[in-house]
Amino acid sequence: MQTKSPAFEDIANLMTNAFGAAKGVGDEVRAAARARADRVIADMDLVSRDEFEAFKMMASSAQQEISELKSQVKKLEASVKALKKKAK
Structure with a gap:
């Protein structure tokens, strides 16, 4: 049968605390660092x-519209070129 020593219990309580x-x-340090x-x-x-x-979505839409x-x-340039050729 073992009994607990009061000194060991005190040390264990101190360590736990x-x-x-x-x-x-x-x-607290973690919270302060996060806030900073x-x-x-x-x-x-x-x-x-x-x-x-x-x-990003607006830029993608604009890029598609530009294309x-x-x-x-x-x-239109090809049409103009063809019309100029016919006019000659």
Whole structure:
């Protein structure tokens, strides 16, 4: 039969409390670092993911429209060239 020594129980309680305090400090440091990072990012004037995705869709749509307009211009240029040839 083993009995627990009061000294060992005290040491175990102290260690448990120390680990709890260390975890609390770690959580506070992590929260402070996160808040600081958020402030730095806000100061950098970065866009949000939603804004980026919206702009990406607009750019893709504009690129497609440009491609279609280029095709129309080529067809019109060919028509003008053919009309000039007939006029001669």
